[in-house]
Amino acid sequence: MTCDSDPALFNDKINRRTLIAAAAIAPALIATGVSGANAQAATGTAKVALVTGSSRGIGAAVAKRLAREGFSVTVNCVVNRDLAAAVVAEIETAGGKAVWEQADVSDPAAVRRLFDVTERAFGGVDVVVSNAGIMRLAPFATMSDEDFDRMIAVNVKGSFNVLREAARHVRDGGRIIALSSSITQLRSPTYGPYAASKAAQEMYANVMAKELQGRMISVNAVAPGLVNTTLFTDGKTTEQIEGFAQRTPHKRLAEPSDIADVISTLCSSDGGWVNGQTVFANGGIV
């Protein structure tokens, strides 16, 4: 489903769906004595997650995983609308609830619209995963202004745009997660500006966790290592990718679902006491 639908029909359909979802989820959560973000559902409001950059890769795995955990999910893309719609269709086929919205996170107005769409669709937001990101690699000597500026616009400004709205909109007891990278520790040649843009996420999470004190909202950065997505594999030969895999203790790249497992745990009632941290999810490569 997309917000391109007739707004009146859309709202009506969503309101009914949200009520049905809340009715379905609340008894189960009350029975298991959940707390934190999940407590929202226990009091009658379905849990809601917004995942930026979730048309593919890690974001898509996170969106599907959170939907399996009972969240209504907003899926986001910047160009691949078909992929975003496919993620929503997969969630709905599995019995979950989702909408998708195109929004370039580097545009503050588009990000405000993304939160608007989520609140109109599901009545609020409990979890925000600031995942949308791009990677441009080059040594300092040859990095172009265009690549540097776009990476900063999406990774640093874009994630700021998302986190600012998250601070304004996430309900008490919620979770906010920003995607860093283990490259902040590995610090390999050609990764300078990208690593700097990811280090920003770790600072954002730590400072924001303190700013949101008293609201039981936990804010963390998650720093994956080498993950099998096009962001990592594009431009590399099969031999190069295998070489990277062999450098990890587990002798393989992470799959997006490995990272979704970690993020899902942080978003669960079990994850609430991890706050203001960077969680390195890299299979031990650092």
Ligand SMILES: NC(=O)c1ccc[n+]([C@@H]2O[C@H](COP(=O)([O-])OP(=O)(O)OC[C@H]3O[C@@H](n4cnc5c(N)ncnc54)[C@H](OP(=O)(O)O)[C@@H]3O)[C@@H](O)[C@H]2O)c1
């Ligand atoms: N893969 C890794 O090895 C790895 C390791 C550490 C950290 N990370 C981080 O994890 C996050 C996800 O990476 P990934 O590997 O899953 O990347 P990916 O497969 O390239 O997917 C990127 C996602 O972000 C979306 N996106 C890109 N620019 C956007 C923008 N301006 N506004 C909104 N959405 C945008 C893309 O949408 P479209 O489909 O519309 O283009 C897509 O959904 C990134 O922040 C990355 O830095 C990745």
